[in-house]
Amino acid sequence: MAITKKEALMAIDREREAICTASDLVWDNPETAFLEYKSMEILCDLLTKEGFEVKQNVANIPTAFTGTFGSGKPVIGFLGEYDALSGISQVAGCVEKKPLVEGANGHGCGHNLLGAGSIGAAIAMKEYLEKNGKEGTVVFFGCPGEEGGSGKAFMARDGVFDDVDFAITWHPMDTNEVWVGSSLANYQVSYRFHGISSHAAGSPEKGRSALDAVELMNTGVQYLREHIIQEARVHYAITNTGGFSPNVVQPYAEVLYLIRAPKNDQVKEIFERINDIAKGAALMTGTKMEMEFIKACSNLVDNTTMQEVMYKNALEVEREGYTEEEMKLASEFYASLGSKKLDIQAELKNYEKSHKAAAEAVMAPYADAPINDFIMPLADVEGCLAGSTDVGDVSYVCPTVQFKGLTEVAGTPAHTWQWTAQGKSSIAHKGMIFSAKVMAATAIDMYEDPAKIEAAKKELNNRLGGGKYECGIPKDVVPQAIKPKK
Numbered sequence: 001m002a003i004t005k006k007e008a009l010m011a012i013d014r015e016r017e018a019i020c021t022a023s024d025l026v027w028d029n030p031e032t033a034f035l036e037y038k039s040m041e042i043l044c045d046l047l048t049k050e051g052f053e054v055k056q057n058v059a060n061i062p063t064a065f066t067g068t069f070g071s072g073k074p075v076i077g078f079l080g081e082y083d084a085l086s087g088i089s090q091v092a093g094c095v096e097k098k099p100l101v102e103g104a105n106g107h108g109c110g111h112n113l114l115g116a117g118s119i120g121a122a123i124a125m126k127e128y129l130e131k132n133g134k135e136g137t138v139v140f141f142g143c144p145g146e147e148g149g150s151g152k153a154f155m156a157r158d159g160v161f162d163d164v165d166f167a168i169t170w171h172p173m174d175t176n177e178v179w180v181g182s183s184l185a186n187y188q189v190s191y192r193f194h195g196i197s198s199h200a201a202g203s204p205e206k207g208r209s210a211l212d213a214v215e216l217m218n219t220g221v222q223y224l225r226e227h228i229i230q231e232a233r234v235h236y237a238i239t240n241t242g243g244f245s246p247n248v249v250q251p252y253a254e255v256l257y258l259i260r261a262p263k264n265d266q267v268k269e270i271f272e273r274i275n276d277i278a279k280g281a282a283l284m285t286g287t288k289m290e291m292e293f294i295k296a297c298s299n300l301v302d303n304t305t306m307q308e309v310m311y312k313n314a315l316e317v318e319r320e321g322y323t324e325e326e327m328k329l330a331s332e333f334y335a336s337l338g339s340k341k342l343d344i345q346a347e348l349k350n351y352e353k354s355h356k357a358a359a360e361a362v363m364a365p366y367a368d369a370p371i372n373d374f375i376m377p378l379a380d381v382e383g384c385l386a387g388s389t390d391v392g393d394v395s396y397v398c399p400t401v402q403f404k405g406l407t408e409v410a411g412t413p414a415h416t417w418q419w420t421a422q423g424k425s426s427i428a429h430k431g432m433i434f435s436a437k438v439m440a441a442t443a444i445d446m447y448e449d450p451a452k453i454e455a456a457k458k459e460l461n462n463r464l465g466g467g468k469y470e471c472g473i474p475k476d477v478v479p480q481a482i483k484p485k486k
């Protein structure tokens, strides 16, 4: 017997416990970029139990995997992440800073929810195809190393998303809204200088300082800033100063650059100029420069066609209310954060004049509420996030849409212990289940209207001006786990 979209979404309720358990288990085993072995196992187990065919070592990345069901077109992709951050371990549910394990990793960006929630959406899509005996393929993409690693960019470079007709994902947040707007593209590059050591007082003329080269390179880049586009951001960290002895001419030094701009080609141009500065610094100091390309990620390409479908579903899908106990915990967290009020004026910048009043009316009752329990009206001004996400690379390859699902108390900043603390709460679980349903409902609506899929593809093509995706990462570069150097 055929089933409706609403009935397909019920599969998420049926599998709710398994989805929430997987999320909690990933939270219990926080692993940083490209080291997510246990997290991968937990999510692959869930996919196998749910009847997906699991494939690991995707794009030759040990912690990248897929879970596939069905065959033929369209190919519907759901993207999941599961990496954690270092140093933000925290006891779940605790409103005071209290690491679970001192100095250990923690899920401070909610990727435990992100991975399991996207599998929830894939489960409902599978139910829809299976019960209705329809053609089509649903693929859950297990994408490692989002934090500082751009796993999806490596996967996109290797053609993993080439057959996907459209992709859907989400990110845990303190609001419910469809993600509108771009993000910054970036390149991460390491510059290493090799010099000659000598006694800094006795024979300085024999030494060639690698640390001087790093300092001159950074100074050169400060002068460059005036002559690049306003929107670009260039950051660096000196990752090796060549030792702590000032009486030794430093023979080796290293600086890590992160170059960002709104568009891929803008980053590339700035990168080439920074390379020249690095060469100049080596020339000035008589050292040798070695450049290592670490990773790149693309800016997000908006897809209004899909955003509108997702917004309609965000309004339609039923949300669970919050219990008194949940409201009490939310109030405690909200107070501990210094009651971070919703900045309505800042949010209103995302709306055209004629829509501002309506958007304000939706937000106003929550100006000082511990939970932003509303659906943010669909933004009609496409801004640019002052940060980056590797979802950008997927959005260049196929039409892509993202939901932001309310899993955190209002005003909780990402990458903090407060965020880790809330990752196993029933509020977070409710937000994950709701987001899974919104994503699945969006996919089913797209599936049922092939003209929409075509429109979304046409829009992507128009936004790229007919251009094709070109990954910023050179072919021979492989993903690296970020670990402190000995």
Ligand SMILES: [Zn+2]
Binding pocket: 108, 109, 147, 414, 415
């Ligand atoms: Zn993050």
Ligand SMILES: [Zn+2]
Binding pocket: 109, 110, 111, 146, 171
């Ligand atoms: Zn994140």
